[in-house]
Amino acid sequence: KVVRRYEHDQRSFTQGLEFDGEDTMLEGTGLYGKSLLRRLRYKDSKVLQETALDEDLFGEGITVYQDFIVQLTWKENVALVYDKNSLERKGSFTYPYEGWGAVTMGDSLITTDGTNVLSDLASTGVAVRIAIRLNELENVEGELWANLWPTETIIRIDPKSGRILGWVDLRGLRRECEKIAGPMKQLDVLNGIAFHKGSQGRKLIVTGKWWPRSFEI
Numbered sequence: 001k002v003v004r005r006y007e008h009d010q011r012s013f014t015q016g017l018e019f020d021g022e023d024t025m026l027e028g029t030g031l032y033g034k035s036l037l038r039r040l041r042y043k044d045s046k047v048l049q050e051t052a053l054d055e056d057l058f059g060e061g062i063t064v065y066q067d068f069i070v071q072l073t074w075k076e077n078v079a080l081v082y083d084k085n086s087l088e089r090k091g092s093f094t095y096p097y098e099g100w101g102a103v104t105m106g107d108s109l110i111t112t113d114g115t116n117v118l119s120d121l122a123s124t125g126v127a128v129r130i131a132i133r134l135n136e137l138e139n140v141e142g143e144l145w146a147n148l149w150p151t152e153t154i155i156r157i158d159p160k161s162g163r164i165l166g167w168v169d170l171r172g173l174r175r176e177c178e179k180i181a182g183p184m185k186q187l188d189v190l191n192g193i194a195f196h197k198g199s200q201g202r203k204l205i206v207t208g209k210w211w212p213r214s215f216e217i
Contacts, residue, residue: 001217002173002215002216002217003216003217004215004216005213005214005215005216006042006043006044006045006205006213006214006215006216007043007044007045007212007213007214008045008207008211008212008213008214009040009045009047010181010185010210010211010212011034011210012027012029012036012038012209012210013029013030013031013034013188013209013210014027014028014029014030014191014192014207014208014209014210014211015028015029015030015059015060015061015062015136015191015192015209016028016059016060016061016062016063016071016072016101016102016136016192017062017136017138017192017193017194017205017207018062018063018064018138018194019042019194019195019196019203019205020039020064021196021198022196022198022199022200023041023042023043024039024040024041024042024048025039025040025041025042025194025205026038026039026062026064026069027040027062027192028059028060028061028062028071029059030058030059030060030074030209031058031059032055032056032057032058033055035052035053035057035058035059035073036050036051036052036053036059037050037051037053037059037062037069037071037080037082037087038050038051039087042194042205042214045214049086049087050087051082051087051088051089053071053073053080056076057073057076057078057080058073058074058075058076059071059072059073059074060072060073060074060099060100060101060102061099061100061101061102061103061111061112061136061137062102063102063103063104063109063137064084064104065104065109065122067083067084068081068082068083068084068090069081069082069083069084069087070082070102070109071102072099072100072101072102072111073099074098074099074100075098076099077094077095077096077097077098077099078092078093078094078095079092079093079094079095079099079121080092081093095111095119095121097113097119098113098114099111099113100112100113100114100134100135100136100149101134101135101136101137101146101147102137103137103138103139103144104139105139105142105144105159107122108120108122108123108159109121109122110137110144110159111137112134112135112137112146114133114134114135114149115133116132116133116134118134118144118157118159118162132148132155133148133149134146134147134148134149134155135147135148135149135189135191136191136192136193137193138193138194138195139195140156140193140195140204141195141197142159143156143157143158143159143165144156144157144158144159145157145168145193145195146193147189147190147191147192147193149189149191150189151189151190152169152170152171152172152173152174152189152190153167153168153169153170153171153190154167154168154170154190154193154206155167155168156168168217170190170206170217173190173206173208173213173215174187174189174190174208174211176213177208177211177212177213180212180213181210181211181212185210185212186210187208187209187210187211188208188209188210189208189209190206190207190208191207191208191209192205192206192207192208192214193205193206194206203216204216204217205217
């Protein structure tokens with residue numbers, strides 16, 4: 001059920017979305033020469049801080065891990081590490097596959113690579129395999145929620161066993177965004193899940209690549 005609708009910067013090729021407190025979010029975007037890491041006010045998409053990636057890097061999923069933000073890249077096999085507060089880049093590390101989605105679960109840094117494998121970069125091991133292709137990830141009260149690429153569906157996964165616990169059918173949201181954007185604007189897939197449990201209650205926000213809206217569901 002859609003609870004509220006918010007403005008979303010349609011220039012954002014959204015790859016990763018994560019709450020950063022009650023009113024702000026972190027967003028990682030993709031495309032060569034246009035990839036960014038942003039801190040923004042989620043209700044109106046106002047950018048508060050922004051860091052551009054090098055032009056030869058295609059930004060992918062993001063997650064807050066300990067005191068840092070980790071941002072994957074698509075085919076460059078490198079993860080960028082930023083200071084959580086300043087968004088200043090502090091370093092990087094490599095991994096041997098494509099980068100898609102990322103999420104922190106305890107001490108684990110779980111990532112996807114566009115296949116059915118969930119990998120734990122914190123231990124350089126395979127966390128679990130499931131039978132479908134996954135993109136962006138979010139930790140929702142201990143469950144792993146993932147965009148099922150290239151559909152308008154989110155799946156709920158048991159992170160220990162890989163068992164699918166349920167499906168979130170979001171068909172219709174892209175169509176709504178297409179009507180707002182108009183026929184000359186290109187929209188891409190549903191991608192971006194952000195969950196927060198704070199003093200204002202539980203919030204779950206979703207959006208997509210080049211979408212003009214985000215949705216609280």
